[in-house]
Amino acid sequence: MSGENSFFVDGKHLSEAALARKHQLENNPAMRKSPLEYLPGMEEIEPDIRSRVMGHVDSYQPEQYTAVDVRRALNRNRPDEEDLKALLSPAAAPFLEEMAQKARNLTSRHFGNTVYMFTPLYLANYCENYCIYCGFNCYNDIQRVQLTSEQMEHEMQVIASSGMEEILLLTGESRGKSSLEYIGGACRLARKYFRNVGLEIYPVNTEEYRYLHECGADYVTVFQETYDLAKYEQLHLAGHKRVWPYRFDAQERALRGGMRGVAFSALLGLSDFRRDALATALHAYYIQRKYPWAEISLSCPRLRPIINNDSINPQDVGERQLCQILCAYRLFLPYAGITVSSRESASFRNGIVKIAATKVSAGVSTGIGDHESKYEGREGVQENAGDEQFEIQDSRSLQKMTADMSSEGLQPVLNDYLYV
Amino acid sequence: MANNDDVLVLGGREFHSRFILGSGKYSLPLIETAVRDAGAEMITVAVRRTNTVDEGNILKYIPEHVTLLPNTSGARNADEAVRIARLARELGCGDFVKIEIMRDSRYLLPDNQETIRATEILAKEGFAVLPYMFPDLTAARDLVSAGAAAVMPLAAPIGSNRGLAARDFIEILINEIDLPIIVDAGIGRPSQACEAMEMGAAAIMANTALATAGNLPLMAQAFKEAITAGRKAYLSGLGRVLSRGAEASDPLTGFLREDA
Numbered sequence: 001m002s003g004e005n006s007f008f009v010d011g012k013h014l015s016e017a018a019l020a021r022k023h024q025l026e027n028n029p030a031m032r033k034s035p036l037e038y039l040p041g042m043e044e045i046e047p048d049i050r051s052r053v054m055g056h057v058d059s060y061q062p063e064q065y066t067a068v069d070v071r072r073a074l075n076r077n078r079p080d081e082e083d084l085k086a087l088l089s090p091a092a093a094p095f096l097e098e099m100a101q102k103a104r105n106l107t108s109r110h111f112g113n114t115v116y117m118f119t120p121l122y123l124a125n126y127c128e129n130y131c132i133y134c135g136f137n138c139y140n141d142i143q144r145v146q147l148t149s150e151q152m153e154h155e156m157q158v159i160a161s162s163g164m165e166e167i168l169l170l171t172g173e174s175r176g177k178s179s180l181e182y183i184g185g186a187c188r189l190a191r192k193y194f195r196n197v198g199l200e201i202y203p204v205n206t207e208e209y210r211y212l213h214e215c216g217a218d219y220v221t222v223f224q225e226t227y228d229l230a231k232y233e234q235l236h237l238a239g240h241k242r243v244w245p246y247r248f249d250a251q252e253r254a255l256r257g258g259m260r261g262v263a264f265s266a267l268l269g270l271s272d273f274r275r276d277a278l279a280t281a282l283h284a285y286y287i288q289r290k291y292p293w294a295e296i297s298l299s300c301p302r303l304r305p306i307i308n309n310d311s312i313n314p315q316d317v318g319e320r321q322l323c324q325i326l327c328a329y330r331l332f333l334p335y336a337g338i339t340v341s342s343r344e345s346a347s348f349r350n351g352i353v354k355i356a357a358t359k360v361s362a363g364v365s366t367g368i369g370d371h372e373s374k375y376e377g378r379e380g381v382q383e384n385a386g387d388e389q390f391e392i393q394d395s396r397s398l399q400k401m402t403a404d405m406s407s408e409g410l411q412p413v414l415n416d417y418l419y420v
Numbered sequence: 421m422a423n424n425d426d427v428l429v430l431g432g433r434e435f436h437s438r439f440i441l442g443s444g445k446y447s448l449p450l451i452e453t454a455v456r457d458a459g460a461e462m463i464t465v466a467v468r469r470t471n472t473v474d475e476g477n478i479l480k481y482i483p484e485h486v487t488l489l490p491n492t493s494g495a496r497n498a499d500e501a502v503r504i505a506r507l508a509r510e511l512g513c514g515d516f517v518k519i520e521i522m523r524d525s526r527y528l529l530p531d532n533q534e535t536i537r538a539t540e541i542l543a544k545e546g547f548a549v550l551p552y553m554f555p556d557l558t559a560a561r562d563l564v565s566a567g568a569a570a571v572m573p574l575a576a577p578i579g580s581n582r583g584l585a586a587r588d589f590i591e592i593l594i595n596e597i598d599l600p601i602i603v604d605a606g607i608g609r610p611s612q613a614c615e616a617m618e619m620g621a622a623a624i625m626a627n628t629a630l631a632t633a634g635n636l637p638l639m640a641q642a643f644k645e646a647i648t649a650g651r652k653a654y655l656s657g658l659g660r661v662l663s664r665g666a667e668a669s670d671p672l673t674g675f676l677r678e679d680a
Contacts, residue, residue, distance in 0.1 A: 072657040078595055100672040289596065292561060319676045351675030 011141030065089035087328035099327035127172035129239030145386030166196035173202035191216035203250035209257025220254035221263035227279035261295030269303035297337030362401035431548020442627030457640035498538035543567025574605035581608025610646030617650025
């Protein structure tokens with residue numbers, strides 16, 4: 001990456017004072033809070049998992065692994081941390097097809113030929129953070145919207161009528177605009193229309209996760225974005241998201257709060273993707289060891305262009321590298337769900353579900369309140385829709401996705417769990 | 421990895437030998453050969469069988485550098501096991517204790533539930549607790565939470581020399597539990613000990629296999645070498661095994677684009 005400067009965009013809408021503050025945050029690290037400093041009200045839990053993960057990540061030298069290490073890792077019935085490092089290293093690139101064959105066998109052993117479908121619903125795009133690569137960042141000049149509960153319900157009805165049974169509720173990270181009660185209300189509504197409700201919202205405390213679970217949410221996704229603390233500091237310049245360890249421990253708090261499962265991810269392309277992939281897999285692995293009842297899943301998003309800045313891209317993470325990461329995940333965590341989002345192309349998603357992925361989104365909009373126009377082609381009904389978080393590549397509807405997956409020989413599944 | 425670096429840490433103490441002598445069939449020559457020929461650095465003693473007179477007191481025959489592992493054999497519930505452990509400590513047997521609780525005198529199968537309870541009590545009292553258990557993952561996790569220093573699953577019924585009858589379940593414990601997994605009971609041959617070590621077991625406890633051998637010192641050496649061989653194989657990472665038949669020939673990765 002040539003530097004983060006390419007991420008900085010000054011919107012014309014910003015006041016002089018706001019611009020001055022923005023520039024100070026960007027140019028003067030002394031103006032920024034320590035990313036290790038908890039904000040008032042943030043719960044602190046024991047850091048054992050963080051220490052274990054970062055112990056491995058900090059000492060990982062991908063270029064030190066050789067073909068011999070990769071071969072040994074491929075021969076293991078159960079690869080360990082060292083094997084995972086070899087599988088993620090550049091030395092594993094020539095073994096990609098073999099990794100894929102092995103990953104395919106493991107995926108089918110654990111998941112059969114099923115592929116699980118879901119769709120995200122963005123409730124609001126207000127955000128209090130300044131994360132310089134994100135379309136929702138508080139300085140970016142976009143149309144901000146928050147759905148009222150009537151609008152939410154309407155969106156849910158449109159989505160549910162397409163046949164979807166699992167929904168992932170998302171908000172921008174603004175406690176002020178999208179309060180816990182607001183999100184809890186959305187969960188209650190969603191339970192009326194969907195059998196599975198997941199959340200991808202700002203991290204909260206254990207008791208707050210418990211409240212959201214009681215409202216009907218069962219699965220919590222938190223992306224760490226990058227596990228590289230120094231890089232994290234340079235990318236998340238302001239807001240509660242800046243507190244790196246609080247975000248790191250979110251999955252653990254969610255499980256303690258009664259959630260059934262948790263999802264992990266780094267946003268590949270922000271920092272050294274091999275280290276971030278290693279950290280993601282180990283984070284999930286150690287959580288699962290500590291909370292053996294937990295269901296875990298991994299995502300693998302690559303950076304995508306955002307509104308007002310199309311220079312944001314996944315850098316050196318090409319499709320081959322992404323495939324290598326997903327195969328390594330599968331070999332190391334045969335039982336984990338792997339989600340591949342609409343950030344990736346239809347051809348990539350069609351190929352990867354046959355190797356490692358178990359879950360794909362369909363009928364996706366990353367904007368706010370525009371499902372009717374996108375699902376039913378009704379233009380003009382949602383003129384005040386909120387802008388999108390990032391540009392998607394695969395816009396297939398649920399119907400199209402179901403047909404495509406079936407023609408690939410896979411069994412599309414809409415739900416496999418009963419909320420209890 | 422140099423062999424010297426490969427130590428087994430139990431209860432804060434380092435062991436270079438991964439053979440532990442069990443207590444089933446005892447004789448003074450057995451102790452002698454276990455230490456000399458099998459390299460044992462830890463020896464189990466059954467507290468309930470300790471002689472109260474000086475004559476034949478096995479403690480006199482155990483060298484200084486060897487760690488005593490008193491066991492609670494004979495205990496039928498956690499309370500009895502706790503009492504035996506405390507007695508052992510009072511007798512000067514140290515802080516290590518192997519918990520054995522059995523309510524079954526025919527197969528001598530351990531009672532996992534009571535073992536977890538005793539482990540929790542004794543770990544809180546500062547004992548290094550090594551619980552003998554039936555290889556059950558949930559029970560093993562509870563033992564970890566209870567403060568055990570290792571987990572000791574049986575390979576087969578005690579004294580049976582039947583080998584790794586519970587192989588698949590022990591392998592699950594090795595994979596999932598962060599503590600050392602010491603395979604206890606049932607190991608009848610050096611090859612079985614070697615297989616368990618190859619799998620990743622941290623150590624082997626055996627007694628009957630040695631005690632009933634034709635030539636005691638020779639069998640003790642065989643066990644020592646088998647355990648070392650298995651350990652080295654585990655550390656080095658086993659080589660590839662080609663399965664019969666071809667791997668799928670249709671490339672799975674043909675869809676990947678170089679520039680995306």
